[in-house]
Amino acid sequence: MAHSTLDISTPKSMDYQLTSTPTSADPQRLAGPTISSSASALKFMPAPMPLPSSELPTSNGTKAFNLLDLELIHHWSTKTYMTMSSRFASHVVWRDTIFAEALRHDFVLQSIIATSALHKATLLPKSSEAYAEYSKVALAYQDLALARFIPAVSKPSEENGIALFALSLFLTVWAFASRRLPEGLNNVRLELSHGDSPPGIFCAPHTPTAQFIEIVMIVRGVYAVIKETDKWLQGNIEELLRYPRNEELPQHSPDVLEAFDTLQRAVEDSQRLPVGDEGQILRELYLTQLQALRDISRCRTVVEWDGHIFSWIIMAPPAFINCLMQGQPMALAIFAYWAAILRCMDHHWWATGWPYILVADLVNVLDSTWDTVLDWPKKQVGLKFQSTPAFESRRLG
Numbered sequence: 001m002a003h004s005t006l007d008i009s010t011p012k013s014m015d016y017q018l019t020s021t022p023t024s025a026d027p028q029r030l031a032g033p034t035i036s037s038s039a040s041a042l043k044f045m046p047a048p049m050p051l052p053s054s055e056l057p058t059s060n061g062t063k064a065f066n067l068l069d070l071e072l073i074h075h076w077s078t079k080t081y082m083t084m085s086s087r088f089a090s091h092v093v094w095r096d097t098i099f100a101e102a103l104r105h106d107f108v109l110q111s112i113i114a115t116s117a118l119h120k121a122t123l124l125p126k127s128s129e130a131y132a133e134y135s136k137v138a139l140a141y142q143d144l145a146l147a148r149f150i151p152a153v154s155k156p157s158e159e160n161g162i163a164l165f166a167l168s169l170f171l172t173v174w175a176f177a178s179r180r181l182p183e184g185l186n187n188v189r190l191e192l193s194h195g196d197s198p199p200g201i202f203c204a205p206h207t208p209t210a211q212f213i214e215i216v217m218i219v220r221g222v223y224a225v226i227k228e229t230d231k232w233l234q235g236n237i238e239e240l241l242r243y244p245r246n247e248e249l250p251q252h253s254p255d256v257l258e259a260f261d262t263l264q265r266a267v268e269d270s271q272r273l274p275v276g277d278e279g280q281i282l283r284e285l286y287l288t289q290l291q292a293l294r295d296i297s298r299c300r301t302v303v304e305w306d307g308h309i310f311s312w313i314i315m316a317p318p319a320f321i322n323c324l325m326q327g328q329p330m331a332l333a334i335f336a337y338w339a340a341i342l343r344c345m346d347h348h349w350w351a352t353g354w355p356y357i358l359v360a361d362l363v364n365v366l367d368s369t370w371d372t373v374l375d376w377p378k379k380q381v382g383l384k385f386q387s388t389p390a391f392e393s394r395r396l397g
Contacts, residue, residue, distance in 0.1 A: 068137065069113060076116040083119060083349055084173070086303045090239050097236040098166050105163035107148035111170040114141035118177055122349045142174055153225060161232030168225040169240070172310075175215040177350035208361040209332070212354070213325055216313055220321065223314045244305045249298040259376035260294050263337060266373045272330060282323070286330055289320050293338055300344040309341055329366055333373050336362040340377035356381040 081094040102109035114137075121134035149167050156164055226233075226241075233241060252260070266272055267286045273279040289312075296312045299305040323331035339358035345351040359381045363374055378384040 072113045072116040072120070072137070075120055076112050080116045080119045084115075084169075085240070086306050086348075087239075088304075089242075093236050093239050097162075101163045101166055105148075105160060107145040107152070108163050108166050110141045110145035110148070111167050114138045114145060115170055115173060117141065118174065119349060122177065138174075145170075153228075156225075156228045156232075158232045161229035162237050164225055165229045165233055165237070168222040172219055172222050173350045175218045176354065207365075208354075208357045209365060212358055216321065216324070219310065219314050243311075244299060244302070244308060248302070249305065250301055252294070252298060255376075256297075259337070260290070262373060262376065263334065264290055266333065266370075267330060282328075282330070285317070285319055285323070286334060289316060289334055292316075293334065293341075297338075297341045300341050303344075306344045309338075309344060312338060327365070329370065332362055332366060333370055336366075336374055336377045340380035343380055356383070359383060 077095060077099070081098075082091050084094045085091070098108065099112065102112050117134045117138035121131050121138060124131040124134070145167060149164070152160055153164055264287070267283060267290060270279070273282050273286075292315075293312055296309060299308040320331060324335055336359055339355055339362065341355075342351070342358075343355040346353070346355060359374075359377045360383060363378060363383065366374065375384065
């Protein structure tokens with residue numbers, strides 16, 4: 001079906017009509033306008049989906065503008081943009097710079113509407129009709145955005161580089177949040193031409209770990225997009241790429257250092273890895289990833305930099321990702337530590353809940369010989385009671 005477009009210019013008057021919010025009895029009205037740049041007058045055209053009567057041409061030749069779209073764009077511009085990152089300096093980028101790209105690239109506008117709808121859904125009771133409606137809208141706009149994005153991502157350029165980068169970030173949010181959608185709607189998928197070529201996943205299907213591994217592959221696809229578009233990511237958008245300086249992050253507390261030392265002793269334990277050259281190669285790989293996790297996890301106590309924790313999994317070498325996908329116990333144990341550290345992101349609506357779910361699943365996957373190693377992750381997510389000196393003094397007082 002041919003794609004229609006929404007032509008944008010700077011007209012003397014806004015020539016559109018508003019329609020009401022769709023209901024479950026009127027599912028076809030989930031379609032919204034798409035957008036592209038043009039020098040012609042402002043016209044709202046239908047999206048490439050079946051049209052309800054309210055979006056047919058009116059007597060004066062204009063197209064009706066869906067009120068739900070306007071509601072969701074407003075929600076993005078007043079609320080959702082602030083939830084994308086903890087850094088205040090990045091909020092204006094999400095609100096203004098990314099939205100400016102939405103006026104030039106329809107898949108960015110569709111991504112904004114999808115993300116806003118998903119955000120609104122997660123603020124509502126799952127049993128409510130409104131939750132189901134916003135979730136359906138989110139999925140519909142995700143599909144529209146990806147239909148435009150997938151062909152474009154194979155031809156990155158200066159003209160679309162920022163737009164591709166923006167959607168890759170939206171895609172990550174969708175992937176993390178999709179488990180909160182109703183059954184059947186959490187099917188965000190994307191095959192990127194520059195992604196990894198992974199082996200089979202040996203984790204039990206439909207488990208949280210297996211689902212998260214699929215998300216890992218999406219996130220790594222994001223990294224591929226970033227590498228392709230990096231040379232065009234200049235100006236305000238660079239704020240989203242800024243890394244903290246070493247002096248901006250505090251050193252680990254003694255209990256965290258002790259936990260990492262416990263994990264390192266497990267990696268160095270010759271009985272936990274194969275003998276010979278294979279075991280030595282794996283040990284060096286795991287020690288390298290452990291050190292990277294030590295360094296990156298210092299961001300966990302600085303809210304401004306909490307999102308930096310994702311760089312560990314995004315930039316992990318393919319060899320480690322393969323070990324993770326194959327269910328290698330040591331790789332899963334290291335991943336359990338990262339999952340526990342991910343708790344610093346629990347205040348984000350799109351990431352909340354994952355730390356507990358992942359650690360609980362990994363504890364069940366790994367046998368009892370890993371109990372001591374997994375002690376710290378379990379305490380971090382609340383699977384095991386963690387006493388403190390202050391609590392002990394009150395208990396014994």
